[in-house]
Amino acid sequence: MINKKALVIFGPTASGKSSAANKIAEKHAATIINADSIQVYQDLRLITSRPSIEDENKVDHRLYGFLKGDENCTLSKWLNLVKKEINLSLDNNKLPIIVGGTGMYLKGLIDGISSIPKIPNSVIEETKHIISQNGLDFIYKILAEKNQNLKINPSDTQRIQRAYNVFIGTGKTIEEWNLKNKKIIQNLNLDIVIQEFDRSEIYRSCEKRFDQMIECGGIEEIERLLEKKYDPNLSIMKAIGVREISKYLNNELSLQEASDLAKQKTRNYIKRQITWIKGNNITQNSSIKKYI
Numbered sequence: 001m002i003n004k005k006a007l008v009i010f011g012p013t014a015s016g017k018s019s020a021a022n023k024i025a026e027k028h029a030a031t032i033i034n035a036d037s038i039q040v041y042q043d044l045r046l047i048t049s050r051p052s053i054e055d056e057n058k059v060d061h062r063l064y065g066f067l068k069g070d071e072n073c074t075l076s077k078w079l080n081l082v083k084k085e086i087n088l089s090l091d092n093n094k095l096p097i098i099v100g101g102t103g104m105y106l107k108g109l110i111d112g113i114s115s116i117p118k119i120p121n122s123v124i125e126e127t128k129h130i131i132s133q134n135g136l137d138f139i140y141k142i143l144a145e146k147n148q149n150l151k152i153n154p155s156d157t158q159r160i161q162r163a164y165n166v167f168i169g170t171g172k173t174i175e176e177w178n179l180k181n182k183k184i185i186q187n188l189n190l191d192i193v194i195q196e197f198d199r200s201e202i203y204r205s206c207e208k209r210f211d212q213m214i215e216c217g218g219i220e221e222i223e224r225l226l227e228k229k230y231d232p233n234l235s236i237m238k239a240i241g242v243r244e245i246s247k248y249l250n251n252e253l254s255l256q257e258a259s260d261l262a263k264q265k266t267r268n269y270i271k272r273q274i275t276w277i278k279g280n281n282i283t284q285n286s287s288i289k290k291y292i
Contacts, residue, residue: 004185004189017099020288024288031095033086043228078108192282218241
């Protein structure tokens with residue numbers, strides 16, 4: 001069977017992934033496919049640094065800005081969608097370029113996903129009740145006792161709830177289910193490039209980028225988002241910049257204070273991305289120079 005190839009450009013926020021993808025697309029027939037869990041949302045182009053309309057018109061971009069704000073793009077959902085887009089690109093003799101910094105997506109693409117059974121609604125609702133009564137830390141500690149190598153951030157509500165639901169609903173941890181992973185596309189070779197970066201440089205870059213977001217209409221974008229009155233616990237409402245600018249709009253912070261806070265949270269997120277790359281032994285097996 002013929003092996004198929006896709007290029008993955010991965011790295012922290014503001015490390016130049018999209019720019020690199022566009023340069024490659026200038027030299028190759030290509031499809032740029034999103035692997036950023038927050039750039040999937042229709043409502044946030046500026047705040048999430050989605051590709052510009054100009055860039056989207058130059059090169060075929062997929063899985064950007066397609067999801068409504070009251071939905072979540074789970075790993076399973078993204079893998080099903082990216083499988084379709086990769087195969088479509090290959091069928092059209094194009095190079096699929098998967099671009100983003102969401103580690104969960106990359107890990108799923110490399111290792112595959114397990115067939116975890118559907119969790120009963122009764123379990124899901126009971127978990128919500130337990131959290132409301134005892135707090136998120138209560139179920140996090142239970143998960144940590146069952147799995148000493150638990151890698152979920154203690155404040156990641158969505159992933160903690162999912163892990164707890166799976167454990168209660170199946171009697172196995174997610175890690176145990178992951179031992180039976182199945183790759184989404186057989187015989188697909190991934191050329192993986194970890195975008196080179198200097199930490200202090202990408203810190204400066206992300207700060208400059210946030211200022212540009214504000215200048216280009218970021219505040220107005222968030223105002224329109226808030227008009228939709230989404231549940232504040234939804235993923236879209238947790239995008240960096242949304243809560244901070246919301247506080248500015250509610251006169252809880254000055255614009256400078258909101259911007260400084262968003263920039264600090266972005267730096268913290270970059271640190272976590274770098275830690276994740278090192279902790280999961282993600283290494284590159286190719287080079288951008290091969291394609292440019």
